[in-house]
Amino acid sequence: MTTIREATSADVGAMLSLMRELAEFESLTHLFVATEDGLRDALFGARPAAEALVAEKAGKLVGYALFFHNYSTFVGRRGLYLEDLYVQPDQRGTGLGTALLRRVAALAVERQCGRFEWTVLDWNQRAIDFYEKMGASIMPDWRVVRVADDALEQLATGAKASNG
Amino acid sequence: MTTIREATSADVGAMLSLMRELAEFESLTHLFVATEDGLRDALFGARPAAEALVAEKAGKLVGYALFFHNYSTFVGRRGLYLEDLYVQPDQRGTGLGTALLRRVAALAVERQCGRFEWTVLDWNQRAIDFYEKMGASIMPDWRVVRVADDALEQLATGAKASNG
Numbered sequence: 001m002t003t004i005r006e007a008t009s010a011d012v013g014a015m016l017s018l019m020r021e022l023a024e025f026e027s028l029t030h031l032f033v034a035t036e037d038g039l040r041d042a043l044f045g046a047r048p049a050a051e052a053l054v055a056e057k058a059g060k061l062v063g064y065a066l067f068f069h070n071y072s073t074f075v076g077r078r079g080l081y082l083e084d085l086y087v088q089p090d091q092r093g094t095g096l097g098t099a100l101l102r103r104v105a106a107l108a109v110e111r112q113c114g115r116f117e118w119t120v121l122d123w124n125q126r127a128i129d130f131y132e133k134m135g136a137s138i139m140p141d142w143r144v145v146r147v148a149d150d151a152l153e154q155l156a157t158g159a160k161a162s163n164g
Numbered sequence: 165m166t167t168i169r170e171a172t173s174a175d176v177g178a179m180l181s182l183m184r185e186l187a188e189f190e191s192l193t194h195l196f197v198a199t200e201d202g203l204r205d206a207l208f209g210a211r212p213a214a215e216a217l218v219a220e221k222a223g224k225l226v227g228y229a230l231f232f233h234n235y236s237t238f239v240g241r242r243g244l245y246l247e248d249l250y251v252q253p254d255q256r257g258t259g260l261g262t263a264l265l266r267r268v269a270a271l272a273v274e275r276q277c278g279r280f281e282w283t284v285l286d287w288n289q290r291a292i293d294f295y296e297k298m299g300a301s302i303m304p305d306w307r308v309v310r311v312a313d314d315a316l317e318q319l320a321t322g323a324k325a326s327n328g
Contacts, residue, residue, distance in 0.1 A: 034240025076198025151299035
């Protein structure tokens with residue numbers, strides 16, 4: 001039997017392992033530099049940056065959802081943004097992803113959020129099919145823009161961007 | 165002369181007008197239901213959901229940037245997410261957009277954020293060119309997924325989605 005519950009500080013090590021698995025699945029391990037202390041602080045520190053639910057089976061974490069609030073000026077209300085939804089490969093197809101997604105959606109409704117949003121990689125057709133089946137819309141025309149590392153420093157200071 | 169400064173409660177009415185202009189520019193007025201009270205509460209209420217900078221010229225607001233913190237599990241740190249960046253059409257090309265973007269980037273650096281991110285409509289080539297010139301990367305493979313209104317209620321309650 002699988003339980004979905006709020007994450008606690010004792011889950012942080014196992015959650016970080018699952019996050020690394022997700023980065024591997026998304027071929028993004030080069031971006032993975034998170035630490036246990038950082039995650040603990042983000043979820044359970046004095047000024048939490050995110051919240052998480054975990055899926056536990058036979059005393060072992062097999063999935064998680066991590067989310068935080070965003071805000072839409074057009075809707076004029078907070079929303080919920082799902083940063084990660086992960087279920088271990090051998091647990092897929094058992095309804096765990098659905099259950100996690102529903103639980104976060106229920107929080108969004110309970111907190112009167114205008115929207116529940118996340119992003120998906122365009123090659124992850126299995127995920128796209130799953131989200132559409134759950135009633136979500138894949139927005140065709142928005143692109144994510146990112147500035148990080150040296151480019152962020154340069155943008156902040158007004159130094160010439162390396163590709164500018 | 166134009167001043168960029170933190171928004172105050174007295175700016176809320178003028179900011180809402182600018183937000184409506186942005187919705188018109190993006191052909192998204194059908195999504196615009198924000199109110200002055202809602203915006204005031206989001207920026208200056210007991211539990212702020214966002215922060216804003218405004219650009220003021222001759223006592224009149226001509227642009228704004230609205231942003232909040234997000235969180236990356238892979239980076240293991242908070243980031244800054246820019247929800248809106250708007251400069252009135254007759255003020256474009258004067259460096260105001262650049263100045264607003266730099267000021268938010270400087271806050272991101274000051275707060276040790278791992279990333280500074282936002283989204284752009286794929287048909288807004290002028291904005292895309294501007295962001296790339298500033299050193300930002302347009303991520304080609306991420307798509308925004310959204311659940312709102314009835315679909316959100318249905319997802320939360322487990323009722324069959326209308327397209328399911």
